[in-house]
Amino acid sequence: MSAEQPRVVVGSHAELQKVLSTEFSARAAEAIARHGRFVLALTGGSVAPAFFPALAALPIDWSRADIFWSDERAVPPDHPESNYGLASRLFLMPARVPAERIHRMPGELPDLEQAARRASDELKSIAGDPPHLDLALLGVGPDGHIASIFGLSAGARSAKADGTSRTGGTGLQPCPPVIAVYNSPKPPARRLTMSFPVIASAGQVIVIALGAAKAPVMRAAIDGSGETPVAELLRRRTSSLVLLDREAALS
Ligand code: 6PG
Numbered sequence: 001m002s003a004e005q006p007r008v009v010v011g012s013h014a015e016l017q018k019v020l021s022t023e024f025s026a027r028a029a030e031a032i033a034r035h036g037r038f039v040l041a042l043t044g045g046s047v048a049p050a051f052f053p054a055l056a057a058l059p060i061d062w063s064r065a066d067i068f069w070s071d072e073r074a075v076p077p078d079h080p081e082s083n084y085g086l087a088s089r090l091f092l093m094p095a096r097v098p099a100e101r102i103h104r105m106p107g108e109l110p111d112l113e114q115a116a117r118r119a120s121d122e123l124k125s126i127a128g129d130p131p132h133l134d135l136a137l138l139g140v141g142p143d144g145h146i147a148s149i150f151g152l153s154a155g156a157r158s159a160k161a162d163g164t165s166r167t168g169g170t171g172l173q174p175c176p177p178v179i180a181v182y183n184s185p186k187p188p189a190r191r192l193t194m195s196f197p198v199i200a201s202a203g204q205v206i207v208i209a210l211g212a213a214k215a216p217v218m219r220a221a222i223d224g225s226g227e228t229p230v231a232e233l234l235r236r237r238t239s240s241l242v243l244l245d246r247e248a249a250l251s
Contacts, residue, residue, distance in 0.1 A: 006207075008222055017054050020206065023241055024135070027204050029195050031134035038134055041194060042091070043147070044083030045139035047208045052090035057201040062097045066126050070121075070136055070147035070199060072105035073114060074190035081188060082107065090230035103153045105178065105192045111198040112180035116192055119178035121209040123198070131177050133202035136194075141186060142213040144228025148181045152232055185244065200233055205240045207233070209248040218244060219251055 009019050031038040038060070042048075073081045077088075084104035092102055103122050109115040123131045138146045145151075177198045181191040199205065207230060209218045220226030221234050222242065234240055 006222065006234050006237070006242045008242045008244065010244045010246060013050065016208070016243045016245065017051060019241075020051055020208070020243060021054060021058055023204070023206060024055055024137075025058055025060060026064065027135045028058075029060045031203070032061065032064045036064065037126075038065045039068070039132070040065065040134050040135040041068045041137065041199070041202070042083070042087050043070055043137050043139045043208075044073070044086060045141075046210050047137070047139040048083075048086045048090055048214050050210060051208070053094065054086060056095040057226060060095075062095045063101065065097060066103060067092065067097060067101045068123060068127075068133070068194075069105055070138060071191055071193040072107040073188050074107045074192065075117075075188065076108035077104060081126065107192060112182070112190060112192065116176060116178045116180045119192055121174045123177045123194075130201070131198050133198065135155070135204045135206065136199050136202040138199070138205065138207050138208055138230075138233075140209045140214055140218065140221075140230045143185070144217040144226060144230045145186070146229045146233060147199060148184055148186075149196055149199075149229045150181075150185055150189040152227065152229060196229070196233075200236045205233065205237060206243065207240060208243045210245045212247040212250060214244075214248040215250050218242070218248055 028038040029038055069083050072083050075081045077084050079085060105119040106115045125132060140146055175195045177195060178192055179195050183189055184191050217228055219229035224235060
């Protein structure tokens with residue numbers, strides 16, 4: 001796949017929020033007009049408190065939005081570490097998203113393989129097989145991880161590698177849409193994540209990096225030299241939107 005440069009916007013929080021809101025609204029309108037629904041994946045991390053309240057206030061028909069997560073920690077939904085819980089407080093409740101449109105990953109299940117299968121099935125039932133997201137909103141770690149994909153060859157690999165769930169890294173072979181992660185370097189170690197191909201094939205991908213710790217990895221991802229999940233994502237796609245605060249853009 002060709003590697004066009006991503007669109008990169010550097011700005012203050014307010015400036016980034018404006019760009020994000022414009023892109024989000026346009027994608028929602030386009031998706032609803034085209035296929036009657038807006039299928040999106042949310043992120044956890046610092047992006048949520050920074051931007052979710054403003055997204056919740058957008059004049060979007062949330063009854064047409066199907067909300068998934070790019071990753072989830074293996075905790076119950078009411079746990080302080082839950083990505084769903086965070087989004088619920090900051091986004092879903094204020095936006096009054098109907099319960100049947102909220103498709104959280106069941107991080108509370110003791111059997112993570114079962115949880116991954118259940119999340120994969122739910123994603124496929126709404127977004128098709130292979131699933132197609134209209135929009136994936138992603139944070140990024142200082143090591144270049146996106147969602148809970150922590151490396152190109154091993155990051156999203158299931159510890160119970162069984163031939164089908166080993167390919168979550170770069171996704172060159174078929175792999176389930178959602179896979180279990182047992183060894184995340186970012187706590188907690190046990191997680192669920194959408195696999196790389198689902199994220200990389202989304203209609204639009206918005207990567208948001210906040211803070212100086214992200215600057216080196218984002219510089220390498222944008223100039224095409226990085227060997228990280230975020231770099232590979234930007235390389236694989238013909239278009240993406242990257243939002244950097246001023247600290248994350250310092251070189
Ligand atoms: C999570 C996230 C993860 C996050 C990055 C960046 O579950 O933690 O979904 O992918 O977006 O780790 O997190 P920060 O923005 O907090 O650094």
